[in-house]
Amino acid sequence: MEKQVKGYLEGRNIDKVAAILRSGGVAGLPTDTIYGLHCVYSNRSSIDRIVRLKGRSKSAGLILLASSLGMADRLVGRWPPGARDIFGSLWPAPVTAI
Numbered sequence: 001m002e003k004q005v006k007g008y009l010e011g012r013n014i015d016k017v018a019a020i021l022r023s024g025g026v027a028g029l030p031t032d033t034i035y036g037l038h039c040v041y042s043n044r045s046s047i048d049r050i051v052r053l054k055g056r057s058k059s060a061g062l063i064l065l066a067s068s069l070g071m072a073d074r075l076v077g078r079w080p081p082g083a084r085d086i087f088g089s090l091w092p093a094p095v096t097a098i
Contacts, residue, residue: 026050032094036063041075068092 017027024046026039037053039046041064051058066072069084069091076084087095 021046026053031065038065 017029020027021038021040024040024043026037026046026049028035029038030036037050039050041047047062048058050062051060064075066075069088072087073084083097087097
């Protein structure tokens with residue numbers, strides 16, 4: 001029996017999607033509430049491709065997903081005062097920040 005992950009991706013597809021992302025590709029995938037275009041955040045050309053696919057201005061910003069406070073630390077350039085402490089007290093949990 002094939003392993004399911006949250007009912008969204010069959011186990012055999014997880015490795016395929018990971019390979020696409022690692023190679024600089026973009027994938028349409030579900031999150032807990034929406035479907036979105038995903039890429040590796042450190043790959044500038046993949047981010048540019050998502051901006052083009054969405055027809056957005058580069059200044060509009062994109063959603064970043066982080067699995068831990070440590071990952072968020074690598075993504076956030078500067079935390080607003082007190083924000084890191086708040087997130088540290090909530091994680092791990094499904095949290096949205098704007």
